[in-house]
Amino acid sequence: MRPMRPVQDLSGLPSYGFGTKSPVWWGTLAFVAIEDGGFIVAIASYLYIAFVNRVWPLRAPPPDLGPCTAVLVLLLISLWPNWWLDRAAREENLRKVRIGMVVMTLLATAPLIVRIWEFPALNVLWDTNAYGSINWLLLGLHTIHLLTDWGDTLVLAVLMFTRHGHGKRFSDVSDNCFYWYFVIASWVVLYLFIYFVPRL
Amino acid sequence: MSVTESDRLKEQEEREDAGAPRDSTADEAELHRVLSETWGTKPGFWGWITTVDHKLIGRRYIATTFFFLFLAGLAAMVMRAQLAQPEGQVVGPDLYNQLFTMHGTTMMFLFAVSVMEAVAVFIIPLVMGTRNIAFPRLNAFSYWVFLFGGVMVWGAFFLNIGPDVGWFAYVPLSGPEFSPGKRADFWAQMITFTEVAALAVAVELIVTILKQRAPGMTLDRIPLFAWAMLVTAFMVMFAMPSVMVGSSMLIMDRLVGTHFFNPAEGGDVLLWQHLFWFFGHPEVYIIFVPASGMISVMLPAFTRRPVFGHLALVLSVISIGILSFGLWVHHMFVTALPQLGESFFTASSMLIAIPNGIQIFCWVATIVSGKPRYATPMLFIIGFIITFVIGGLTGVMVASVPLDTQVHDSYFVVAHFHYVLIGGAVFPLLGAVYYWFPKFTGRMMSERLGRWNFWLAFLGFNAAFFPMHLLGLWGMPRRIYTYQPELNWGDMNLFVSLAAVVVFASFALFLWNVLYSLRHGEPAGDNPWDADTLEWATSSPPPAYNFAHIPVVTAREPLWAERRALPVAVGLRTDMRELVITSVTEARPELRESSPDPSIWPLISAIALTGLFIGSIFTPWAVVYGSIPLTIALTAWFWPKGDKEDEA
Numbered sequence: 001m002r003p004m005r006p007v008q009d010l011s012g013l014p015s016y017g018f019g020t021k022s023p024v025w026w027g028t029l030a031f032v033a034i035e036d037g038g039f040i041v042a043i044a045s046y047l048y049i050a051f052v053n054r055v056w057p058l059r060a061p062p063p064d065l066g067p068c069t070a071v072l073v074l075l076l077i078s079l080w081p082n083w084w085l086d087r088a089a090r091e092e093n094l095r096k097v098r099i100g101m102v103v104m105t106l107l108a109t110a111p112l113i114v115r116i117w118e119f120p121a122l123n124v125l126w127d128t129n130a131y132g133s134i135n136w137l138l139l140g141l142h143t144i145h146l147l148t149d150w151g152d153t154l155v156l157a158v159l160m161f162t163r164h165g166h167g168k169r170f171s172d173v174s175d176n177c178f179y180w181y182f183v184i185a186s187w188v189v190l191y192l193f194i195y196f197v198p199r200l
Numbered sequence: 201m202s203v204t205e206s207d208r209l210k211e212q213e214e215r216e217d218a219g220a221p222r223d224s225t226a227d228e229a230e231l232h233r234v235l236s237e238t239w240g241t242k243p244g245f246w247g248w249i250t251t252v253d254h255k256l257i258g259r260r261y262i263a264t265t266f267f268f269l270f271l272a273g274l275a276a277m278v279m280r281a282q283l284a285q286p287e288g289q290v291v292g293p294d295l296y297n298q299l300f301t302m303h304g305t306t307m308m309f310l311f312a313v314s315v316m317e318a319v320a321v322f323i324i325p326l327v328m329g330t331r332n333i334a335f336p337r338l339n340a341f342s343y344w345v346f347l348f349g350g351v352m353v354w355g356a357f358f359l360n361i362g363p364d365v366g367w368f369a370y371v372p373l374s375g376p377e378f379s380p381g382k383r384a385d386f387w388a389q390m391i392t393f394t395e396v397a398a399l400a401v402a403v404e405l406i407v408t409i410l411k412q413r414a415p416g417m418t419l420d421r422i423p424l425f426a427w428a429m430l431v432t433a434f435m436v437m438f439a440m441p442s443v444m445v446g447s448s449m450l451i452m453d454r455l456v457g458t459h460f461f462n463p464a465e466g467g468d469v470l471l472w473q474h475l476f477w478f479f480g481h482p483e484v485y486i487i488f489v490p491a492s493g494m495i496s497v498m499l500p501a502f503t504r505r506p507v508f509g510h511l512a513l514v515l516s517v518i519s520i521g522i523l524s525f526g527l528w529v530h531h532m533f534v535t536a537l538p539q540l541g542e543s544f545f546t547a548s549s550m551l552i553a554i555p556n557g558i559q560i561f562c563w564v565a566t567i568v569s570g571k572p573r574y575a576t577p578m579l580f581i582i583g584f585i586i587t588f589v590i591g592g593l594t595g596v597m598v599a600s601v602p603l604d605t606q607v608h609d610s611y612f613v614v615a616h617f618h619y620v621l622i623g624g625a626v627f628p629l630l631g632a633v634y635y636w637f638p639k640f641t642g643r644m645m646s647e648r649l650g651r652w653n654f655w656l657a658f659l660g661f662n663a664a665f666f667p668m669h670l671l672g673l674w675g676m677p678r679r680i681y682t683y684q685p686e687l688n689w690g691d692m693n694l695f696v697s698l699a700a701v702v703v704f705a706s707f708a709l710f711l712w713n714v715l716y717s718l719r720h721g722e723p724a725g726d727n728p729w730d731a732d733t734l735e736w737a738t739s740s741p742p743p744a745y746n747f748a749h750i751p752v753v754t755a756r757e758p759l760w761a762e763r764r765a766l767p768v769a770v771g772l773r774t775d776m777r778e779l780v781i782t783s784v785t786e787a788r789p790e791l792r793e794s795s796p797d798p799s800i801w802p803l804i805s806a807i808a809l810t811g812l813f814i815g816s817i818f819t820p821w822a823v824v825y826g827s828i829p830l831t832i833a834l835t836a837w838f839w840p841k842g843d844k845e846d847e848a
C-alpha cells in the first residue's frame with residue numbers, strides 16, 4: 001500500500017444534518033422523483049385514453065365533487081402544521097416535535113377516511129370501461145401514497161416518544177415533512193385531472 | 201422519556217463522541233484490527249444473510265446475474281439446435297415460444313441491466329473512496345428481491361407455465377383473451393420484481409455518487425465510470441416507472457377486469473406499446489451507458505494516458521441519457537402513426553448517433569495517441585469498437601421508416617440488436633471483469649485463457665450474427681420455431697447454429713477462467729494495471745472497511761498525481777460505522793454520518809414482498825393480506841435497535 005499523508009481532520013464535523021446535507025433527504029427526493037414518474041405516466045395514459053375516445057367521460061356521469069374537495073381542503077389545511085413541524089425538527093425542539101407529530105398523524109388519517117367515500121363518488125367502477133379503469137388507477141395510486149405516508153408518520157410519531165427520539169431522528173422528521181408536501185402537491189394535480197377534465 | 205432527559209442524552213452523546221477512538225492513530229495494525237471488527241461481516245450463515253457490505257452483496261449480485269446469463273444462453277442453444285435445419289424436431293412451437301421469451305426476458309431484465317448495476321454496487325463505493333454504499337440495507341433488500349423474482353420466473357418456466365408472449369409481451373396477445381392461464385402474469389410480476397430491485401440500486405448509486413465522494417473529488421474529477429453510472433441511475437429512475445405502470449395495468453386487465461388495453465371498452469392496445477417502449481428504448485442505453493463508462497475508465501490503464509476528451513465524454517453520456525427518451529416510437533414505425541411523428545422520431549433516432557460517434561472518436565484518439573498494451577480487457581475494448589460500429593450502422597438503417605417497414609420483425613432486427621447488446625455491452629463487460637477481477641478476488645485471471653476467450657467470442661459472435669442480417673433480408677421472420685426446406689434457409693441457419701456453439705464455448709471458457717483463477721490465479725497486489733482511480737488505492741480484495749483512511753482527491757487521475765504518498769483525511773470514529781458525507785459539487789466534507797449495520801429485516805421484507813407479488817398473480821386480495829407482514833417487516837427494519845449506529 002502507498003504511504004499516507006494526513007491532510008484533513010474530519011473529527012469536528014457534526015454527525016447529522018438537515019436538507020441537502022443529509023443523504024436521506026436526497027434519497028427521499030429520488031423516491032419522490034420516481035413516484036412522480038409513476039404519476040406522470042398514469043396521467044399521460046389518462047390523456048391518451050381520453051384522446052382516443054373523443055367522448056369523455058365514457059358512459060358515466062362526471063364524478064361528484066364533494067369528497068374529493070374535502071380531501072383537498074384537509075390536505076391544504078395540513079400545510080401549515082407540516083411547515084411548523086419541519087421548523088421544530090430543525091430546531092431540535094423535542095416538545096414541539098412531539099406535538100407536531102401527533103397533529104400530523106391525525107391530519108394524515110383524516111383524508112384517508114374521507115377517501116372511503118371518494119371511490120364511490122367516481123360514479124363508475126374499474127371494470128365498467130377504460131374511463132373507470134384509469135380513474136381507479138389514479139385514485140388508487142394516490143391512496144397508496146396516503147397510506148404509506150400515514151404509516152411512516154405513525155411509526156415516527158411513536159418513535160419520538162421513546163428514548164430513540166433525538167439526534168438524527170429530527171432529521172428524519174424533517175424528511176417526512178418533505179415527503180408530505182409531495183403527497184399534497186400530487187393531489188392538487190390529480191384533483192384537477194380526475195374531476196375537471198371530464199367536465200371540459 | 202421526558203424532554204429534559206433528551207437534552208441530557210444529547211450532551212452525554214456529545215461527550216462520548218469527543219472521547220471516541222478515531223482513525224487518526226498511527227498504529228496501522230491496530231487500526232486494521234479495530235476497523236475490521238467494526239465493519240466486518242460475521243462468519244457463518246447468519247452473517248451471510250444479514251450482511252450489508254456492498255462488496256459481498258455486489259459479488260453475489262454479479263454471480264447471480266451471470267448465472268441467469270448462462271440459463272438464457274442455454275435457452276438460446278436449444279433454439280439454435282431447433283433452427284439448425286428445416287423442420288427441426290428438437291422442440292415444439294409452444295416450448296419454442298417460451299424459450300425465446302425466457303431468453304429475451306432473462307437477458308434484458310435479469311442479466312444486462314442488473315449486471316451493470318451489480319458491478320457498480322461493488323465498484324462505485326471504492327471509486328468514490330467511501331466505506332460503504334448509501335442505504336446499504338436497501339442494497340441487501342434489492343438483491344433478495346432480484347433473486348426471488350428471477351427464481352420465480354424460471355421456476356414457472358420449469359413447471360411449464362413460463363411466459364410465452366415475447367420479451368415485450370404485446371397486447372392483445374398477452375391480454376386476458378389470448379393468453380388465458382398464468383403465463384403472462386408471471387412475466388408481468390417478474391417486471392415488478394426486477395424494477396423494484398433496479399430502482400433501489402439506482403437511488404443508492406445516485407446518493408453515493410452525489411454525497412459520498414472522497415473530499416476533493418469535485419464534479420470535474422468524478423471518474424467517467426461514475427458519471428456513466430450516475431446517468432444510468434437517472435435513466436432507470438425515469439424509465440422504469442413507465443413499464444411498472446404498464447405491467448400493473450396489464451395484470452389488472454388480466455386479473456380484475458379493467459379495460460386499459462381493451463378497445464371494446466374504450467381502451468387501446470397501442471398504449472401498451474408506448475408505455476413499454478418509453479421504458480424499452482432507454483433500457484437499451486441503460487445497458488450501453490455503463491459499458492461505455494467501463495471503457496472510458498479502463499482505457500487510461502492500457503494506453504498509459506488520461507482519456508482523450510474527458511469533458512466531451514461526460515457531455516456525450518449526459519446527452520445520450522436525455523436523447524434516449526425521445527426515440528421510443530421508432531419501435532412502432534409499422535403501427536400507422538402520423539407521418540410527421542414518424543419523421544420526428546427518425547430524426548431523433550439519427551441524432552443520438554452524434555454523441556455516440558463523439559465517444560467512439562475520443563476512445564480511438566486515446567488509443568492512437570497512447571502506448572496501447574494489448575491485455576485481455578484491451579482486446580475486448582477493440583472488439584467492442586468494431587462490433588458496435590457495425591451495430592450502430594444497421595441501427596441508423598432501421599431508423600429510417602421505409603427500411604424498417606421492410607425488415608421489421610425479421611432476423612435483420614435480431615442481428616442488429618445482438619450486435620449492439622453483445623458488442624456494445626457484453627464485450628466491454630467481459631473486459632471489465634478481467635480488469636476488476638484482481639480487485640474482486642486478489643488474483644489475476646489467466647491471460648492465456650483470456651486471449652482464447654476473446655478470439656472465440658469475437659469470431660464466433662460475428663460468424664453467428666452477421667449472417668442473420670442476410671437471413672432477415674431473405675425474409676426469415678423472427679420468432680418462428682421452424683421453416684420449410686424449399687425456402688433454402690437451411691445452410692445459412694446451420695452455419696449460424698454452429699457459430700453459436702462457438703460463442704457458447706467462449707462463455708464456458710470464461711467461466712472456467714474465473715473458477716480456475718479464483719484458486720490458482722497470480723496474486724494481484726493493490727494496483728496490477730497501474731490504474732489511476734481510487735479503487736486501486738486499497739488492497740485486493742479490499743478490507744471490510746475499504747480504506748483505512750479516507751483518500752483526499754487532488755486531481756482527475758488521483759493515483760497518478762500522488763505517486764509518493766496518498767493524501768488522506770482522518771478523524772472518523774473507529775468504534776462505530778462512520779462515513780464522511782460531502783457536498784454535491786465541491787465534495788467539501790459536511791458530516792460524519794453513521795452507516796447502518798447488518799440486519800435480517802431486509803431479507804424478511806423481501807420475503808414478505810415476494811409473497812405479496814406472487815400471491816397477487818392468483819388473487820387481488822393478496823395485496824391486502826400481504827401488506828400486513830410487509831408493513832411489520834419494514835417497521836422492524838427501520839426501528840432503532842439501540843446500537844451506536846442507530847443512536848448517533
Ligand code: HEM
Pocket residue numbers: 273276277279280300301303304305307308311312365366367368614618621622626664677678679680700703704
Ligand atoms: C449466446 C449468445 C446468444 C445467442 C446464440 C442468442 C440467440 C438468440 C436467438 C436465436 C433469438 C431469437 C429467436 C427468435 O426470434 O425466434 C434471440 C432473441 C433475443 N436475444 Fe439473444 N442470443 C444470445 C445472446 C443474447 C444476449 C447477450 C442478449 C442481451 C443482452 C440477447 C437478447 C435477446 C433478445 C432481447 C431477444 C428477443 C427475444 C424475443 O423475441 O422476445 N441475446 N437470441
